[in-house]
Amino acid sequence: MSQRVLREYRRLVAAGGAANESNLHPTDPADLTHWEATLEGPQGTPYEGHSFPLRVTVPDKYPTLPPSVCFPKRTMPHPNVKWDTGEVCLDTLAGGWTPVMDLQYAVMAVRRLLAEPNPESPLNLELAALSRLGDHKAYDGIIKYRLAHSSIK
Amino acid sequence: MAPPRSQRKRALNCTGALVAAVGLGVTCWYLWKNYTGEAEGEQRLSREEAAESKCVVVTPSVCDVQNMVHWEMLINSDQEDIVFLVAPGCHDRFSSEVLSLVDEQFKYKAINCETVDGIWYCVKSLMKQQLYVIPSEVSNGIPNDIARYVQDIGQWRTREDILVAFPV
Amino acid sequence: MTRVKPICDALGKKRFKKVCENLLECCVCTICHELMSVPMMVECGHNYCYTCLKHWLTSNENTVLKCPDCRSVVSHPPNMNMFLDHQLKYILEMLVKNAAPDSEWVAILAQRDNDMTAYRRDATSKNLFDGVFVNSTLAVTDMDDDGIPRCGNCHWELDPDDVDDDGDDNVCPHCHFRIRNVIRPSRDTEGTGVPPALADDYSEGEYESITVEMQRGGNQRASESDYESGSSEDRPRGSVYDLEAQDSGSGDEPHDDEMDSDLDSFIENDEEETDGPGSNDNDSTLGRRKRVYAVLDADESDSQQSSPDSDFYEHNSADEFVSGDSLDEQSPDPTGRRRGPRVALVLSDDE
Numbered sequence: 001m002s003q004r005v006l007r008e009y010r011r012l013v014a015a016g017g018a019a020n021e022s023n024l025h026p027t028d029p030a031d032l033t034h035w036e037a038t039l040e041g042p043q044g045t046p047y048e049g050h051s052f053p054l055r056v057t058v059p060d061k062y063p064t065l066p067p068s069v070c071f072p073k074r075t076m077p078h079p080n081v082k083w084d085t086g087e088v089c090l091d092t093l094a095g096g097w098t099p100v101m102d103l104q105y106a107v108m109a110v111r112r113l114l115a116e117p118n119p120e121s122p123l124n125l126e127l128a129a130l131s132r133l134g135d136h137k138a139y140d141g142i143i144k145y146r147l148a149h150s151s152i153k
Numbered sequence: 154m155a156p157p158r159s160q161r162k163r164a165l166n167c168t169g170a171l172v173a174a175v176g177l178g179v180t181c182w183y184l185w186k187n188y189t190g191e192a193e194g195e196q197r198l199s200r201e202e203a204a205e206s207k208c209v210v211v212t213p214s215v216c217d218v219q220n221m222v223h224w225e226m227l228i229n230s231d232q233e234d235i236v237f238l239v240a241p242g243c244h245d246r247f248s249s250e251v252l253s254l255v256d257e258q259f260k261y262k263a264i265n266c267e268t269v270d271g272i273w274y275c276v277k278s279l280m281k282q283q284l285y286v287i288p289s290e291v292s293n294g295i296p297n298d299i300a301r302y303v304q305d306i307g308q309w310r311t312r313e314d315i316l317v318a319f320p321v
Numbered sequence: 322m323t324r325v326k327p328i329c330d331a332l333g334k335k336r337f338k339k340v341c342e343n344l345l346e347c348c349v350c351t352i353c354h355e356l357m358s359v360p361m362m363v364e365c366g367h368n369y370c371y372t373c374l375k376h377w378l379t380s381n382e383n384t385v386l387k388c389p390d391c392r393s394v395v396s397h398p399p400n401m402n403m404f405l406d407h408q409l410k411y412i413l414e415m416l417v418k419n420a421a422p423d424s425e426w427v428a429i430l431a432q433r434d435n436d437m438t439a440y441r442r443d444a445t446s447k448n449l450f451d452g453v454f455v456n457s458t459l460a461v462t463d464m465d466d467d468g469i470p471r472c473g474n475c476h477w478e479l480d481p482d483d484v485d486d487d488g489d490d491n492v493c494p495h496c497h498f499r500i501r502n503v504i505r506p507s508r509d510t511e512g513t514g515v516p517p518a519l520a521d522d523y524s525e526g527e528y529e530s531i532t533v534e535m536q537r538g539g540n541q542r543a544s545e546s547d548y549e550s551g552s553s554e555d556r557p558r559g560s561v562y563d564l565e566a567q568d569s570g571s572g573d574e575p576h577d578d579e580m581d582s583d584l585d586s587f588i589e590n591d592e593e594e595t596d597g598p599g600s601n602d603n604d605s606t607l608g609r610r611k612r613v614y615a616v617l618d619a620d621e622s623d624s625q626q627s628s629p630d631s632d633f634y635e636h637n638s639a640d641e642f643v644s645g646d647s648l649d650e651q652s653p654d655p656t657g658r659r660r661g662p663r664v665a666l667v668l669s670d671d672e
Contacts, residue, residue, distance in 0.1 A: 003353065003355070004352070004353050004354055007354045007355075008354075061376075061380075063352060064376045064377055064380045065380070082518050082519070085518070087518045089516065089518065098377075098387070098389040098390070098392065099351075099352040099373070099376075099377055099389050100351040100352060100389045100390050119535075121516070122532075122535075123516065123518050123519060124278075125519075125523075125528075125531050125532070125535070126274045126275070126277045126278035127274075127278060128535065129270075129274045129531075129534070129535040130271055130274050130275070130278075132535050133268055133270055133271055133274070133535075134267075134268075135266060135267045135268045135270070135271035135274075136267070137244075137264070137265040137266065137267050137271075138238075138264055138265070138266040138267060138268070138271040138272070138274070138275050141261075141263075141264030141265060141266075141275070142264060142275055142278050142279070144261045145236060145261050145262070145264060145279070147261075148258075148261040149261070
């Protein structure tokens with residue numbers, strides 16, 4: 001495991017909770033490959049008031065390669081998140097990645113995506129279409145429906 | 154007299170083969186059960202779990218039958234997996250006549266659509282088992298590809314048809 | 322030396338410490354978060370460890386080489402920042418002076434020496450950064466020409482089947498330069514390309530039709546009374562596909578009755594009727610747009626074999642040798658056809 005991720009972990013621990021609002025932490029501190037975070041739904045979006053777990057996997061070649069992030073299946077209705085698998089499509093975590101970014105940056109980028117979806121690279125075609133169409137009521141309605149429906153189950 | 158050695162050996166071999174066959178059979182059954190259970194589960198998940206999940210496109214005639222069908226009873230029910238897609242022009246009426254009678258926690262089951270295309274994107278996104286719509290009250294009718302996203306399409310022609318699908 | 326002491330005195334203890342921390346912060350590599358080992362300066366001025374930068378620049382994820390911080394293109398090999406290297410060495414030596422033999426500073430200094438040895442070895446053998454600057458280039462594709470990717474060094478045609486993501490086969494067959502970007506076959510560039518995550522759910526045709534429909538729907542702003550009219554007026558207005566429907570339904574097909582110039586179909590003609598089926602409030606605008614945009618479908622393109630309207634044939638007859646240079650000539654049209662204005666062509670599959 002790269003020394004870099006170990007340094008990040010130590011820095012996060014030293015900085016404490018105030019600097020780590022997404023509660024990013026490794027699932028197992030002895031193995032820094034798998035991390036978890038919790039994203040709060042941004043205000044002013046249909047995600048407001050909800051918390052979303054996020055899984056982060058650090059590759060061996062990190063930070064040359066970006067971490068991969070994923071929501072649990074069928075928890076995140078979003079134009080750039082595949083509903084059935086939780087896979088996220090975000091340029092920062094693909095072609096736009098550079099090694100000066102870190103795990104916290106990646107998590108924050110995903111949180112920003114909730115408020116600013118990118119209809120150009122959709123993984124949820126119907127939601128992306130609603131966003132492009134400008135049918136905000138339907139867009140918000142579908143997201144709220146999904147969130148309420150899955151939480152009731 | 155004890156059976157000869159060759160017979161004992163043959164008996165042992167047969168027993169061993171039988172045990173192996175039974176073990177293989179059990180393993181195969183277990184794997185098959187797991188596989189179909191998973192496949193069924195996934196299919197259920199992709200078809201909105203409930204046995205008869207419903208999607209109703211709300212147009213003026215659907216609003217007209219409110220005093221007979223009482224849509225709010227369906228919305229307020231935990232047992233009913235039903236969603237209402239309110240077409241443009243019906244938002245206010247559906248809100249005042251139906252949603253005003255709905256508990257806050259269930260209001261998510263009514264989705265206002267600002268565009269006709271938005272209605273169909275919602276249908277495709279939700280993938281309920283049954284779709285109920287009055288095609289004559291929706292411009293351009295039902296898109297050709299909707300059948301991929303729902304199992305049954307209940308096309309109402311008159312208000313009476315609605316009452317058949319949702320008896321009073 | 323003469324200016325240093327007054328500066329220290331002027332800063333005072335607290336601020337001096339802050340300045341020192343700031344300076345040390347500049348000595349930390351933003352990739353590995355350690356003190357830089359063999360600092361290399363990129364053209365833009367950012368500095369990184371030689372090893373860290375080498376891993377980044379030689380990563381197969383990279384197409385164009387960019388600075389990790391500012392993303393400016395790195396065209397030339399970074400040079401060692403001698404000044405920074407000396408300062409770092411001095412800092413480490415100070416740290417090691419009173420440190421225990423097994424302290425991390427001793428290990429870091431030893432690692433730094435190893436890195437320097439490796440760097441010098443690479444420099445001597447002219448293999449800095451694994452030769453990424455020496456013998457590599459980008460594949461370039463001129464979509465206006467033939468759409469075939471070519472080596473950026475020798476312009477040899479590159480077969481997309483011979484180059485893959487592993488990078489091992491990413492080599493020009495002619496000059497053997499490494500091709501830093503992954504080549505996509507030209508046929509793929511015509512389609513939208515299904516994201517891998519959706520490959521199981523949609524075929525390319527389905528995905529393309531859905532995304533095209535999404536783009537069309539983005540122009541639509543239907544009114545609330547749409548369901549009442551039940552008319553075809555909620556087709557998106559002002560979109561090319563609307564015009565296509567009008568073109569095919571109107572019975573007025575300027576391409577068909579063209580004798581001497583198909584380009585006339587692109588020419589604005591105010592006398593053309595603007596009322597077609599499904600016309601609406603912007604009919605005059607649509608009428609004009611009808612003349613500006615032409616939709617070529619497969620049938621039409623086939624029927625135009627005898628009277629092609631591509632740029633080349635504006636200047637040359639069909640029998641002449643095809644030369645790229647001829648496209649730039651301002652020679653008069655030998656067939657006497659009137660050249661129309663350059664307009665956008667929308668190619669669509671005939672349904």
